[in-house]
Amino acid sequence: MSTAAKTAVNPAKPAGKRIRRTAEEARRLILDAAEKRLAQQGPEGLRLQDIARDIGISHPAILHHFESREGLVRALIARANTQLRDTMLTALGGGHTNADASDHIGHVFEALSDRGTARLLSWLLLTGRATENSTTHNIMGEIVDALQLRRAEYAQKTGKPTPDKEDTLFMAMLTANAAFGEAIVGRQLAEAVGLDQDGIKRFRNWFAKLLNEHWDGVK
Amino acid sequence: MSTAAKTAVNPAKPAGKRIRRTAEEARRLILDAAEKRLAQQGPEGLRLQDIARDIGISHPAILHHFESREGLVRALIARANTQLRDTMLTALGGGHTNADASDHIGHVFEALSDRGTARLLSWLLLTGRATENSTTHNIMGEIVDALQLRRAEYAQKTGKPTPDKEDTLFMAMLTANAAFGEAIVGRQLAEAVGLDQDGIKRFRNWFAKLLNEHWDGVK
DNA sequence: CCAAGTACTGACATTGTTGTCAATATAATT
DNA sequence: AATTATATTGACAACAATGTCAGTACTTGG
Secondary structure (H helix, E strand, O other): OOOOOOOOOOOOOOOOOOOOOOHHHHHHHHHHHHHHHHHHHOHHHOOHHHHHHHHOOOHHHHHHHHOOHHHHHHHHHHHHHHHHHHHHHHHHHOOOOOOOHHHHHHHHHHHHHOOOHHHHHHHHHHOOOOOOOOHHHHHHHHHHHHHHHHHHHHHHHHOOOOOOHHHHHHHHHHHHHHHHHHHHHHHHHHHHOOOOHHHHHHHHHHHHHHHHHHHHHOO | OOOOOOOOOOOOOOOOOOOOOOHHHHHHHHHHHHHHHHHHHOHHHOOHHHHHHHHOOOHHHHHHHHOOHHHHHHHHHHHHHHHHHHHHHHHHHOOOOOOOHHHHHHHHHHHHHOOOHHHHHHHHHHOOOOOOOOHHHHHHHHHHHHHHHHHHHHHHHHOOOOOOHHHHHHHHHHHHHHHHHHHHHHHHHHHHOOOOHHHHHHHHHHHHHHHHHHHHHOO
């Protein structure tokens, strides 16, 4: 009986200007927006509709580029990982041939805690999603190796014995832990004890110095 | 009109044994289950139906005890905070009159990273829910004060000058950051570099020793 | 043993979010 | 200019999660 007249949609289609990006551009835009929301509002702020609204597109567009929400998350993980590795390696590698290692560790520290990278990765780890990802594996290994190399050079130059590799590993681990911790509780903690931005800077310097002392003075 | 015959529900009510707890017991049970799920599966694992299923009740029961999901979360925050403070203060206060401060810091470290407390708090911080809570405020302040006191005593006993309070603050901050970091990335990092449980223990000892050296050797 | 209070449940309402689909607009190519 | 490819959209479908409600069963106090 009343089966018909259901296909009629909207007779008036005024037609609008539509921004059309390249797939790559669109993906980048979406990932940026997603990352921002994640860093600002935490895990529960990752809703397709919100992200879409943030950049003025419709949410199916996101689905078009990433298949599913899960796909978006995966892409987010992948990008965060490569970004992290790049930042880390340049922080360790480029130019600073003469600087000591605690300086390098400081760079690693900043690479981790700056931007939302650490927060993002923290969430991924909290949700248990980054388990299968082996990138962390390689990163940590590379860093420790690089550090150990520098320490060996430094030790030879100053005539001291080459430090134990586990000691280097622990320095790197402490740095990573502290950096992640700062990314999460840093702001809270800082304002809890009345530290301003400059105080945080002093803290980082203090930490670098602590590592330096240890670097020089290890048995 | 077919308005009637809609009130008829289930004619057969076999009646079943029903477990009835005291309100307090029920609340504790629910909070435990919620905490467990949060620690295991992260933020997205906090669904009323799941929690209810875990302990064999219906999800409206949870709502009955906590008003709303938000109420449950609040209760979770409150309990985590008091638990944390209690653990911290006993770790700092009781009995260890002669132990040095890095030992105390070790206790704080473990109090934070043991159980799921740090993970739980991390999630709360990541979602920005613990902002208004002033407990962190007091905790951190108390700890730093207590530490500073011990350092002053220690300094006087060994004839050294009383160390700067900011130095103590930074030691506490580093410890907190590292503990939180370890709670989140610790396991990942450890297995990434091939550290077993014993290795993690060695790392903690190493860290305590590092703080000890600094404690003694500060200018 | 009766009554009152309340922990608890099943069914339903409501809302919000992901995902699907056909249609449309825009850029690139011929 | 016409054709092809695809980025984009609005409307709808499907589902999941919180919340509501009337009614049920257990405990306690008289």
